């Protein structure tokens with residue numbers, strides 16, 4: 798009996814939360830169910846960060862990218878000064894040759910593959926660390 802009582806109390810609390818999230822207030826239940834429909838659909842697309850967040854390549858590379866200052870010019874899904882990582886991942890296959898080539902471009906600086914703005918050289922970074930970041934960049938395919 799006790800269990801059933803607390804269960805039904807839980808159901809009442811849950812439905813109260815669900816109802817208040819509908820945003821309807823004291824309006825009819827018709828309008829609140831209609832207005833709560835589009836919300837889940839709008840939030841459905843998963844970001845690349847969510848898609849890969851548990852991949853060890855992602856975990857290692859995103860931390861290194863932050864600590865190496867790459868994030869000043871690169872974002873995962875939006876172009877800022879440099880191309881988005883998603884655009885880079887779409888352009889190059891994830892092969893050893895491309896990892897080596899892109900690592901050289903980051904270490905020595907490069908211009909011309911994405912436009913007129915050059916990426917500066919990063920001679921102070923360790924090659925293995927840049928490789929870790931480049932592998933993470935190439936992982937970010939949609």
Ligand code: HEC
Pocket residue numbers: 862865866867868869870871878879880885899902903907908909910911912913914915916917919922927930931934
């Ligand atoms: C000052 C801004 C800036 C910083 C800091 C920066 N980048 Fe870039 N990056 C750019 C620009 C601009 C380009 C486009 C260059 C071009 O047109 O070829 C670019 C291009 C790239 C590319 C694609 C290269 C190619 O040949 O297609 C990769 C990969 C990349 N950056 C990774 C990194 C990593 C990793 C770091 C951190 C170690 C970093 N970037 C830091 C501005 C920056």
